[in-house]
Amino acid sequence: MSRPNPPAPSSGQGFWEKFAKLDRRIIFGFIFLALALPLFFTIRQPIPVSPEGKAYYQAIENLPAGSKVLLSFDFDPPSSPELQPMAEATFKQLFTKNCKLVVIGLWPQGPQQAERALASALRDPQFSDKKLEYGVNYANLGFMAGDEVVIQKMNSDIPSTFPSDYKGNATSSLPIMQGVKNYKNFDFIINFSSGFVGTREWVQFCVDRSGAKMIAGNTAVQAPENYPYYRSGQLKGLLAGMKGAAEYETVSNQPGKGLTFMGSQSVAHLIVMLFVILGNIAYFVSGRKR
Amino acid sequence: MPDMVSITIAGFLTLGIMSFVYKDNPIYKLCESVFIGVSAGYWFVSIFYQSMLPQLTDKIGLTGELTDSALAYYRQTGRLASGQWFNLIAAGLGIMMLLRLLPKIGWISRWPLAFVIGSIAGLRLIGELQTNIMKQVKESILPLWAPQYIDGSLNLGSSIGHSLTNFVLVVGILTGVIYFFFSKEHKGVFGGAAKVGIWFLMVTFGAAFGLTVMSRMSLLIGRIDFLLRDWLHWLG
Numbered sequence: 347m348s349r350p351n352p353p354a355p356s357s358g359q360g361f362w363e364k365f366a367k368l369d370r371r372i373i374f375g376f377i378f379l380a381l382a383l384p385l386f387f388t389i390r391q392p393i394p395v396s397p398e399g400k401a402y403y404q405a406i407e408n409l410p411a412g413s414k415v416l417l418s419f420d421f422d423p424p425s426s427p428e429l430q431p432m433a434e435a436t437f438k439q440l441f442t443k444n445c446k447l448v449v450i451g452l453w454p455q456g457p458q459q460a461e462r463a464l465a466s467a468l469r470d471p472q473f474s475d476k477k478l479e480y481g482v483n484y485a486n487l488g489f490m491a492g493d494e495v496v497i498q499k500m501n502s503d504i505p506s507t508f509p510s511d512y513k514g515n516a517t518s519s520l521p522i523m524q525g526v527k528n529y530k531n532f533d534f535i536i537n538f539s540s541g542f543v544g545t546r547e548w549v550q551f552c553v554d555r556s557g558a559k560m561i562a563g564n565t566a567v568q569a570p571e572n573y574p575y576y577r578s579g580q581l582k583g584l585l586a587g588m589k590g591a592a593e594y595e596t597v598s599n600q601p602g603k604g605l606t607f608m609g610s611q612s613v614a615h616l617i618v619m620l621f622v623i624l625g626n627i628a629y630f631v632s633g634r635k636r
Numbered sequence: 637m638p639d640m641v642s643i644t645i646a647g648f649l650t651l652g653i654m655s656f657v658y659k660d661n662p663i664y665k666l667c668e669s670v671f672i673g674v675s676a677g678y679w680f681v682s683i684f685y686q687s688m689l690p691q692l693t694d695k696i697g698l699t700g701e702l703t704d705s706a707l708a709y710y711r712q713t714g715r716l717a718s719g720q721w722f723n724l725i726a727a728g729l730g731i732m733m734l735l736r737l738l739p740k741i742g743w744i745s746r747w748p749l750a751f752v753i754g755s756i757a758g759l760r761l762i763g764e765l766q767t768n769i770m771k772q773v774k775e776s777i778l779p780l781w782a783p784q785y786i787d788g789s790l791n792l793g794s795s796i797g798h799s800l801t802n803f804v805l806v807v808g809i810l811t812g813v814i815y816f817f818f819s820k821e822h823k824g825v826f827g828g829a830a831k832v833g834i835w836f837l838m839v840t841f842g843a844a845f846g847l848t849v850m851s852r853m854s855l856l857i858g859r860i861d862f863l864l865r866d867w868l869h870w871l872g
Contacts, residue, residue, distance in 0.1 A: 374657045381853065382860050385871055427858025428851065454682035491687040498759065509690040550763035554771065567851035570844045578775035580767070587847065588854040607857045614853050 366628035373621055380614040389609030398576050399593035402561050402583030405534070406439050413533035414446045414526070418548065419456035419463075425540035425565050430463060431591040431604035432563040433538055437467035439598055441476070446522050447484040448532070450508060452496055452543045457488045457512050480513075481520040488512035493543040497551040501528055529556040540565040545572045549580045563590060647867035650859055692723050776809055778802040808836040 409415070417436075421429050440447055449464070451457040464486070468478060478484065487508040490496045499507045504526055505517045517523050525531060535558050539545045545562040549572075553560050559582055564572055566587025575581040585594050588611055591604030652667035729748040736745035780803055784794035814826065815833030822830040865871040 371658060377853075377856075378860070381857050382864065385857075385861060385864060424855055424858075427861070428854045454679050454686075489682050489686045490691075491683050494759065494763075495756075512686075547763075550760075550767040554763070554767050565851050566847040566854065570840075570847060574772055574775075575767075578771055580771065587850050588857075589850065603861075607854070607861070610857050610860075611850065611853055615850070618849065 362628045362631040365624060366632045376617050376621070377614055380617040381610045384609040384613050385606075387609070388606075389612075390605070391608065391612060393589075393592045393596045393605065393608065395593045395597045396590075398573075398584040398586075399590055400583075400597055401576075402563075402585050402590075403439070403594060403597045405559070405561050405582040406436070406443070409440075409443055409445060409534055411444045412446065413443070414448070414522075414531065415440055415534045415536060416529070416532045417447060417449045417460070417536045417538070419449060419451045419460040419538050420453050420544045421459060421538055421540035421565070422453055422455040423459070426459060427603075427607065428565045428587045428591060429538045429540060429563055430459065431588075431602050431607075432585050432594055433459070433463040434466045435591070435595055435598055435600045435602060435604070436536060436563070437463055438470060438473075438600055441467060441473050441478065441483075446482075448522060448526070449484070449486045451489045452493060454489050457486050460486055461512070481515070482522055485520050485522045486512040487517060494547040494551050497543075497547055498555075501552070501556055504528055504531075529558045532558065534558075535560040537562045539563075539568065541568060544568065545575070545581070549575050553580050563594075566590075643867050647863055650863060654859075692727055776805065778806055780806065807832070812836050 417433075419433070437447070449457065449460040451460060464484065467473065476483075488511055490508055492499070496507060505523060508517050511517055511520065529535070529552060535548070535552065537545050537548045537560060539548075539562065545564055545568070548560060548562070552558050560580075561583035562572065562581055563585040564587070566589070569584065569586035569590070572581065572584060573586075576584045585591060588604055588607055591602075592608045594600075595602050595604045649667050649670065652663045653671070655661055656664040729751060732744050733748045734745075736742045780799060782795060782798040782802055784791045784798055786794070811829045811833035813833075815822075815830045815837065817830075820826055861871070
């Protein structure tokens with residue numbers, strides 16, 4: 347007795363079976379196009395500002411004019427698409443309020459990122475007239491190895507922790523550092539971080555031990571672990587990833603790369619969601635056939 | 637001109653790294669090795685010039701580059717200020733750590749290692765207890781009815797919203813903790829609570845994964861923007 351031939355697969359099932367075995371390089375190609383093509387067009391989408399984004403902006407806005415602010419750059423170039431737009435917009439808002447800025451880095455490339463953000467902010471015509479001076483209005487104390495131990499040591503003696511600045515000048519010779527001993531001599535602290543050492547360590551060793559007020563900008567991948575600090579009041583504001591940068595640019599009315607890049611981000615997310623849905627359909631359809 | 641050369645090199649290195657998406661290849665391996673080598677070199681130079689020189693040789697008066705109080709004291713008295721001697725102890729521990737490179741006396745490196753582990757463990761223990769346990773537990777004790785007032789009168793919608801948020805947070809914490817409580821079998825009401833805890837954990841992992849995807853996309857956008865704008869000048 348001969349066995350009956352199996353029924354020929356319908357064209358629909360054939361498509362889903364092929365889709366389930368789709369070469370992942372095709373998906374990579376779609377993602378690349380989804381990220382690249384929107385950069386050629388001006389895609390402006392409404393960016394709702396989260397409470398923590400609003401709080402970040404408001405915390406700086408509430409600072410008295412001329413406040414002394416410490417900024418720590420704890421990231422390297424790979425994270426700059428997320429953190430650099432936040433840093434540039436933050437510098438601009440702080441300079442608008444005539445704040446005195448002291449920059450440090452606990453990652454070796456941090457001070458270099460700060461230099462780039464500072465240069466970008468200082469190129470803005472609204473600050474070129476102010477004749478902001480290095481050592482008087484702002485200073486970059488450079489990098490110091492030691493991770494959380496550096497944060498802890500700054501609680502007692504900042505000039506001793508950073509004896510010289512990024513340019514090799516003695517820290518004690520900078521006018522902006524006159525009278526600065528520890529965190530109590532700063533009105534506010536801002537941290538940009540993409541991992542260890544970063545916001546978590548700043549909250550542990552600076553905020554909770556010295557009572558300093560702090561806001562932070564994080565990469566999206568790092569932000570979930572730091573949201574509880576915002577809720578508990580240990581952070582006064584928090585920006586999460588490129589979305590956070592776009593929120594801050596929106597609320598501070600400083601359109602920049604954060605908003606420009608969000609177009610690509612949104613299109614790519616749609617493509618990812620589409621492939622997740624199609625992939626699941628393909629899985630169930632081909633699974634049912636088996 | 638130098639900028640153009642460096643941007644072109646960076647452009648080709650970016651493409652070389654991206655070529656791994658197609659498959660592993662010698663160009664990717666070359667770019668990866670260049671990246672590791674340059675990073676290690678940059679780290680070494682940064683740490684040497686920005687940390688070791690100012691914190692060690694300058695402070696104990698070996699280089700005389702700085703005019704800080706320690707060096708002034710050294711110049712006046714010909715002696716090191718008492719506090720600066722601690723830097724020599726740190727230098728000694730650092731040299732002991734390097735002895736790991738000599739197999740016969742490599743065991744000496746265990747002593748500075750023990751010092752580092754002990755001091756960091758002590759430092760972090762307090763920080764974790766204070767920041768991540770005490771403070772977070774305190775902030776998790778929330779009222780399940782949180783009335784919100786606007787101009788002295790009760791705002792019912794906002795009150796319900798805040799109360800619901802507090803309720804979700806409290807239930808999420810309790811059921812999450814129950815899920816990780818393994819001394820009692822997950823059965824009955826206890827098992828049901830553990831299952832709710834799993835749901836909360838899954839939502840948490842989903843949110844974290846979504847943010848991770850966003851983060852990785854951002855990195856790629858940065859590289860694509862560099863290729864199209866800074867290198868090829870295709871974007872305005």
